[in-house]
Amino acid sequence: MTPITEVEGRRIPLSNLEKVLYPATGTTKGELLHYCATVAGALLAHLHNRPVSFLRFPDGPAGQHFFTKNPPPGTPSWVKIAEVPRSEGKAARQVVVSDLATLMWAANLVVEFHTPQWQADAPAQADRLVLDLDPGAPASVVECCAVARWLRERLAADGLHAYAKTSGSKGLHLLSPLEPTPSDRVSTYAKTLAREAEAELAGLVTHKMAKALRPGKVFIDFSQNAAAKTTATPYTVRAKERPTVSTPVSWQEVESCADPAELTFLIGDIAARLERDGDLLGPLINLNRAGRIP
Structure with a gap:
């Protein structure tokens, strides 16, 4: 049974928390989610008002990677979506990670966060x-x-x-x-x-x-x-060994x-650096x- 957690009034299913994503260090998905929650203040500040592209690696860095700009299937209705112009003149839709609930929902998908050098309300x-x-x-x-x-x-x-x-x-x-x-x-x-x-x-x-x-x-x-x-967002975890x-x-x-x-900094190093x-x-x-x- 998938555990449900409540974040800022939103019910979010968190799956496979014991799954080892990084065999080299034994790091589990639960530890990855804990990292995102711990540094959420800094990470959210850099995600603020920027359309996000996700590099998903649900089976860890040795598994399949796929890059997506579109909202993933099953995106909750409460997740903020921005209309983003594309080069061919058509508008596309992308997620904006605007709060802790959205951050934890996205982190549960096991992603790197990538953002452009501009904000959603001022494209390009x-x-x-x-x-x-x-x-x-x-x-x-x-x-x-x-x-x-x-x-x-x-x-x-x-x-x-x-x-x-x-x-x-x-x-x-x-x-x-x-x-x-x-x-x-x-x-x-x-x-x-x-x-x-x-x-x-x-x-x-x-x-x-x-x-x-x-x-x-x-x-x-x-x-x-x-x-x-886009560029890897500050404080994002990477799909590396x-x-x-x-x-x-x-x-x-x-x-x-x-x-x-x-x-070289791992997830366990960041909270102390932010505090210092x-x-x-x-x-x-x-x-x-x-x-x-x-």
Whole structure:
């Protein structure tokens, strides 16, 4: 029998709580749901008013993965749905995770949360810039940190404040809060930054996606600024061998990183970091340091 829990007055069935999703660590689905509930304040703040795309992995990271933007079958009637324009001019429907009940319903589906750089009521008007630093072996997040330091200074030269989080995989994400700006304009600017970084950091950076160019280099993926693209939401758990989390990190941590293990965080690490540091990506939400791209 599937247990039912009540969250903020909503009755939510929670299934297979003892199921081991991450054999490498023995992490169960119940532990994953507990993590989401524990960090809900920070996670919901970054999901707020953004249409969500789900990467579902119901049988764990070794099982089938499927990416969906449409509301999953069986979505409760009380879940908020946003009408989102698509490139072909038709409107699509996507979930907005607006409260704890919706978060726990979605977490029960076993998902990564991915969100665009714009909010549901202002499609394609980006309020943040993102640069995804993806290392090609034997490069690692250590090399990403070196590139991040250069990009931080470059962004500062244009009056933009940069903040960092781990991808929850191998790399690093840099984000800058913006005054609302058309996504295509942000994409053009981000591509310019990536090309400048490749020119300045010869041998360490590529701005091209081709796999053949990436061994030993950091690929700066600027494409996630496009209106139709999404990025892993801060604090989401990833479908990797272990329950790694896309975790905000301080610039001190970026500057001192000498080993990838120093910037690898699991679900059990996050509550203590939030208690100690608060949300290091808070400026992305309150926009008190929002900049304007040149």
